[in-house]
Amino acid sequence: MTVEVSVISTSSLGDRSYLATDGTVAVVIDPQRDIDRVLAEAGRLGARITHVAETHIHNDYVSGGLHLARAVGAEYLVNAADTVDFTRRGVRDGDTIDVSPAMRVRVVATPGHTFHHLSFILDTAGDDGWNPIGVFTGGSMLFGTTGRPDLLGHEHAHTLAHHQHHSVRRLADLLPDGAEVWPTHGFGSFCSATQADAPASTIGREKQQNPALRLAADDFVTQTLAGLDAYPAYYAHMGVANSAGPAPVDLSPVTRADAAELRQRIAAGEWVVDLRHRKAYATSHVAGTVSLGLDGPMSTWLGWLIDWGTPITLLADTAEQIADAQRELVRIGIDRPAAAATGSPDEWATDERQLRELTVADFTDLAAAQARDGVDVILDVRLTGEWKAGHIDGAIHIPLPELPRRLAEIPAGVIWVHCGSGYRAAAAVSLLANAGRDVVHIDDMFGHAEAAGLPMTTGA
Incomplete structure (x- = not known):
């Protein structure tokens, strides 16, 4: 019997959920809160969801796991070591969950992204017994990277980074090179230490590409911690909500305002x-x-x-x-x-x-204005890592999330605002205009700045 794994992407958050089915029953891994997408996929495949599993207590989104499990009467698999306010089937390293005669998952402790992080190896039944075809890695082994180790506090980051190095290597030792890797994070999520370097991967590919498998532990920890940037402030609320047990969503129409x-x-x-x-x-x-x-x-x-x-x-x-x-x-x-x-x-x-209305320009316009009369202020609202990698000489730097509380720091005059593509700059320009400032929105890719003749520099 063939086992099929469906990917349910949430590109806006940079995450993936998964549904694995033998055509009759299914296990779901790390579902998002809007579970109707998961139910629709199960319906399309004619599969009954019998198990829902969480790789970890998520920090970047509110999970739909509890609601989904209750809605379909499935077992909800959560690490027994996690303190939660709801009933679940507590699972531990070494446990095996028989989903069907053709499919099972094995629980592997892979701390690093969190202390109690789990991965789930998917086995299928063959003539020669059980064969591992892939592993749901959550925030452990990602495509060419790993989950970041600092979301539980900077005081734990060094320890968790060492755990992450060990966990990724454990997965590589447990699985054959051809086994698929199915991570939850890494596609734009701030839960990832760096972004995914491919749309899909295997254990064999990760052995060639993943820093945790190429570097010694201390070197991996140093490199990982040095590369971390800020993460969204709302993450502080996600783990709390997921441990308490999120309520079902209400997507009914919103009250209309005149x-x-x-x-x-x-x-x-x-x-x-x-x-x-x-x-x-x-x-x-x-x-x-x-x-x-x-x-x-x-x-x-x-x-x-x-x-x-x-x-x-x-x-x-x-x-x-x-x-x-x-x-x-x-x-x-x-x-x-x-x-x-x-x-x-x-x-x-x-x-x-x-x-x-707003004045909109590109980097060529900025370069021309600088050459002609000079400009008052160039404001870069990208994150710190982006700024350090390269920025316009003479610009001031305030990351977009810090802008509301740092408006008073911006010098007088017309403010030319840019980011990496124009999206964040639009938000920044609207905030500045609301504060009474005279602004120009640079709606352009940052890669065009140097080609436009603007002087560049690196570092802090």
Whole structure:
């Protein structure tokens, strides 16, 4: 009997969930909170979910594991060493879970991303007995990298990095070179020490590419810790929610707000988020709103920027876009937006005096302005690692998540704002404009800056 593994990607958070089935029953690994996607995949394959497994208590999203297990009557497999507030089947290193006569999973302790992290080896039955075909590695062995070891606090990072090195090597020793590697993180998630270097991988490939398998322990630890950058502030709330047992999601339509209510919410200091593309936002938007388009990792940056619990109102062209944003937000524990509105800025403003537009430029425009008359301020809102790798000489650096509390540090004058692609710069420009600053949005790839003739430098 053939075993099929489906990948359920959540690209906005950089994560993957998995469903493995023999065509009759299935085991699900690390499901996101919007479990309807998992149920739809199981339905498509005609499989009944009998087991749901967590590789670890997640720090980057609210898990759907508990709700999924309860909804389908499946066993919920969570490390017995994790302290949780719900009933689960506690599993330990060395346990074997028989999913069906054709399929089983073996539990392997792989601490490093967390202290109690597990991996699950997937075995299938053959004429010669059980054969390992792959391993669900969560935040342990990723594609060409590993999960970061500092999310439980910097005081544990050194110890966990050593654990991570040992765990990845243990997996490599336990499995044949042809075994597939199925990680949860590494595709843009801040849970990854660095980003994945391939769309798929095997144990054999990891032996050639993964630093944990190429470097001695001390060298791996030093390199890993030196390469870590900041991670989203909302991570502080994810582990707590997952240990407590997340409630089912509510994706029903959000209360609609008219122009008068939107004005009141903006005046009250609430976050009113414009989900349209940044080019549409620059053309026309309501004063006091923040640009975080659905075309980028909206939930990551919004969750990182806001004070947790702040009411959020969503603006978009269509109701479908509002629904997509709701889905993104529940994954990080923002369960119900305060309100929403669809249409256009003309409909969201009480009068035309509320409408604004932004000046947009590229790096060639910035270079020309510098050569002609000079510019007042160049603001780089990328993360620290990006800045150190290379930045425009003379620019000032404030990472986007720090901008709301550091506005007063920016010198007077016109502020030319850039990031790596234009997405984060749009959010920064909207925040600065709301604070009364004169801004130019550089909507361009940072790789074009040097070619435009702008002087570059590296380091702090």
